[in-house]
Amino acid sequence: MTLVFPLAPNVLNDKLPIAAVVWDQKRMDRISGQASGRFWGAELAPPLWRPTIELATRPSSEMKRYAALIRALHGVQNGFFLTDPLSPFPAADPGGQILGNSQVQIESIPSHRSSQSFKGLPPFYQLSIADKFTVVYGSNPTRYGFFEITEDAAATSDGTTGLIGVYPHLPAGVAENAVVILAKPFGLFVVEPGSHNPGRARRHLTEGAGFTAIQKLFA
Known part of the structure; x- marks a missing residue:
């Protein structure tokens, strides 16, 4: 079957044997200052999520499949969807059973756009700091x-x-009214150039595989 890009979560993300992750970001800031100690800062562009993924040691027959899929992305030409493995669901609802099939949306956005209100949540549903969500728009x-x-x-x-x-x-x-995805939220990513390590094969096992991904806002 021909691969469809961006790669859907069940093609790559859901299969990766993630052993460790650093879910970080790349900020686009600039600082200038004076000898007096005064300085000024500016955000030149929105920050991008930049996770570093370390894969577990697995049979080489399995690991070479992941390496082939990553190479099939053709560097940064094609993307894939990735979920933060630390935050697949809201912290207060680890399996998403309470959320169920709720149709969550944005209710309002203030002018500064650093906050929003939600609607369509289950009654008294808990949201926690560091919970992730996706908005497709x-x-x-x-x-x-x-x-x-x-x-x-x-x-x-x-x-x-x-x-x-x-x-x-x-x-x-x-x-307002945009749909919010709280269950297995995802971002669109590409593999950062030069970061993919297919791993070191030692007899029938491959170890040390991993990559760094950088967020892409649209395909």
């Missing part, structure tokens, strides 16, 4: 926003929340 191209909640909060009896801090800022294209 726009068309031609479709964009994939991957965000982090920055404070603890809970829904009211009608499934809505007050304004909750999020990181990074919501882009201009994200609007």
Whole structure:
């Protein structure tokens, strides 16, 4: 079957035997200063998520399949969807059973765009700092926003929340009523050039495989 890009989670993400991860970011900041100690800082572009993935030691017959899929991305030409393995569901609902099939949406966004309110949550649903969520928005191209909640909060009896801090800022294209994905949220990523290590084969086992991914906002 021909590969379809970006690679869906069940093609690569869900199969990777992740042993360790550093779920970090790449910021686009610039600082200038004076000898007096005064300095000024500016964000030149939105930050990008930059996870470093270490894969477990596995049979070489298995590991070479992952290496082949990563090479099939043709460097940064094609992307894949990746979920933070530390945050596949909200912390207060580890398996997503409470969330179920709830249709969660953005209710409102203030002008500073560093927070939002939610609607469509189960009554009294708990959201925690560091929970992740996805918002798919726009068309031609479709964009994939991957965000982090920055404070603890809970829904009211009608499934809505007050304004909750999020990181990074919501882009201009994200609007009220946009669908929010809290169960297995994902971002769109490419493999950072030069970072892929297919691993070292030692007899029938391969060890030391891994890569660094960098977020891409649209395919």
